[in-house]
Amino acid sequence: MTEYHLPPSLADFEVAISGWLAGFAEGNPAVEAIDRGEPGDAEPRWYVRLHGDEKEHITIWLTLGQRTLRYEAYVLPAPQENMAAVYEMALRRNDRMVGAHFAIGVEDALFLRGELPLSWLSEAELDRIIGSLYSYTERSFPALVRLAFASKFA
Numbered sequence: 001m002t003e004y005h006l007p008p009s010l011a012d013f014e015v016a017i018s019g020w021l022a023g024f025a026e027g028n029p030a031v032e033a034i035d036r037g038e039p040g041d042a043e044p045r046w047y048v049r050l051h052g053d054e055k056e057h058i059t060i061w062l063t064l065g066q067r068t069l070r071y072e073a074y075v076l077p078a079p080q081e082n083m084a085a086v087y088e089m090a091l092r093r094n095d096r097m098v099g100a101h102f103a104i105g106v107e108d109a110l111f112l113r114g115e116l117p118l119s120w121l122s123e124a125e126l127d128r129i130i131g132s133l134y135s136y137t138e139r140s141f142p143a144l145v146r147l148a149f150a151s152k153f154a
Helices: 010-025 083-094 123-148
Strands: 031-036 045-051 057-064 068-076 101-104 110-117
Touching: 010 031, 010 045, 010 057, 010 123, 045 123, 057 123, 068 123, 083 101, 083 110, 083 123, 110 123
Parallel strands: none
Antiparallel strands: 031 045, 045 057, 057 068, 068 110, 101 110
């Protein structure tokens, strides 16, 4: 296997991502917390917790892989009602999103996910990713939650 990351190395990306995230948090009231995954994890992870308007908290996980940065945001627990309609709405919204898509995750929860080649990773691109996941969650959450838990809103 070739050494794909010359330069920068994965360690360089790790340092850069930590620095960029610290810069995003500085003076930004929407950023509630930025944490790192466990030191022994196979892949470095960061957790960015944002304060939302429609959804109280939006957590974005960033995972640095050998060749890509994977990212995801938890949107909604498994729908209790109208499951097919909720998933259909999410799939239809995928058509209007760039760099992320809805996916069904553990316990049938709804997530936004995406992946970026490390060769494209920059501070501006990381900012775009975080902003996009925030925006997509805020725009989608109200309609999805009302459909997924309709009886609670009746």
